Amino acid sequence: MTLDRPSVFDALVVGGGPAGLSAATWLGRYRSSTLVVDAGRQRNLSADHSHGLLGRDPTTPQELLTDAHAGLEQYPEVMLRHGSVTAVHQSDEGLFRATVDGAAVFAKRMVLATGMRDQLPELAGFHAHYGTDVFHCPACDGYNAREQTVIVLGSGDQLPAYAAELLDWAVAVRMITGTDGESVDDEQRAVLGGQGIEVVDGVAEALVGPPGSLRGVRLAGGRLVEGDQVFFSHGHHPLNVLGHQLGCRLDHEGRIAVDDFQLTSVDGVYAAGDITAGFQLIPVAMGEGTTAGVACATSLRGDSGTSAASRPE
Template identity: 60%
Template sequence: MIGGGPAGLSAATWLGRYQRSTVVVDAGEHRNRFSEAAHGLLGSDPISPHTLLAEARAGLAQYPHVRLVSGTVTGVERTPDGTFRAEIDGEQITVQRIVLATGVRDRIPELVGITEHYALDVHHCPACDGFTIRGQEIIVLGAGDGVPAFAAELLDWAVRVRIVTDSSHPAVDAVQRTALDEHGMEVVDGVAEALIGEPGALQGVRLADGTLVPGSAVFFSYAHDPSSSIAAQLGCELDHEGRVEVNGFQLSSVEGVYAAGDLTPGLQLVPIAIGKGTAAGVACATSLRGHSTAAPAPDPAPPTRRFATGGNS
């Protein structure tokens, strides 16, 4: 298991329940580690990301064949016998299956005050944090032709949305500007330079020319880079955004390699990452049925036998 965020820990939980010997390698660089809360989890809404992961790790203690390792996987290769050799901070282990849950990295804007404001009144996910800013005036910072659609998501909650786009690298064309105008969304050309106001009490964004764009929250969308270098090493098929293509069982194009969470196509939300991790964990575990896993785990159950009546043993 490479990655110990919600998807990775979810997969590890189910591998543990199937009594598969599992090593979870976690570098601790989870995408929402700066966020105050994760939302939309049934029965735990809201919950801090730290608490969510701490409780998930504590839950793994009941599965003696699951081991958590702090570190970084620097390389993985397939061996001639069909297993995989992974290098973890200079040490090598051999495994029969791999679950990739390495997530994505958000490109954070270079603004004065960004560190203090991030996760309080600066966010990167409309679906995650839109409800918390309902009724406010919102500023969207971004680059690329997907920014208008990103900003339009916030209309479900915001009373006003303004897009700040660097005019030297235009992200909004004339057709898009017309559509935005029809929705009452203003486009301000300029370079965002600094956040104005105290953390949690944002007043707006100051541009390089001194203009103050008013707003009480900022959302940004510059780039969301999948951490897919290990997947690429293994030869997994990637989509046009660099995410790992998987089937309904979270199996990649490489036999024995599964992927889950934000690293795969689809909505990037914690509840969905957990669900994908569950699917990957169960599929990975059952793929080992009839094959012994690494010591000291017991041998998995033998393959299900189908009787002439069509029933399963």
């Protein structure tokens, strides 16, 4: 980017995934001086392809980011920097001071698009298969499991519903219990059995077969549970440290609460993407980022872009 760094940016966007880059694009279109700080750890980078994006289905996560970066080049007001924001606070006058890799950056507005981190299973061969035939998002990748046998790993009360969702595509679903020391109770077994989901007791130990040609999951003790793809649900965690520092209201799952214009409970702070409630899908993140970017830009000229009645309290 060619913009000389201003003493105070109009907006600081934290996170360079689909939500953050969409926000930055629209801030650029409103000619707002914008700094995007991206640590480069988007949760879907391991996936072979991203799906469901109008006009480019499929694409790879890296292609999507590369094209978005190229698009930002037409907006000299926008600067993109690889790095991390480790601390932020708001002055009494409303100005934000952020620490970016040890240096102070000042901005009139902030857009938080820091996303989620998924809890990954401890499974031999996991990283080689992740994104090819091992996934965490049924909505994102379930279509590619159509007419195949799917193995589900995970724990918690939500797991039966998670496994049942995969029946929209898979010809058979098998759920392995005890992957982290927890088991499925009798009530859950009855629900799963009624849906035709096979429950296999044991601890998943390793993936068997090369990436793209998965044969199944080997249990501790040697048994092979056959399957073509694996989906897992061990939990995910909002990256909400900066929102917490700023005093943004969080929901019961730790995600940042926003109004219809992606404005948080803190004046001047917007949030978009997986860090907020709702579907965790790239097209949704792009839409939320667009809303945040436009609302943020218009607020700089005195239009709040929100109503008091809709604000999270």
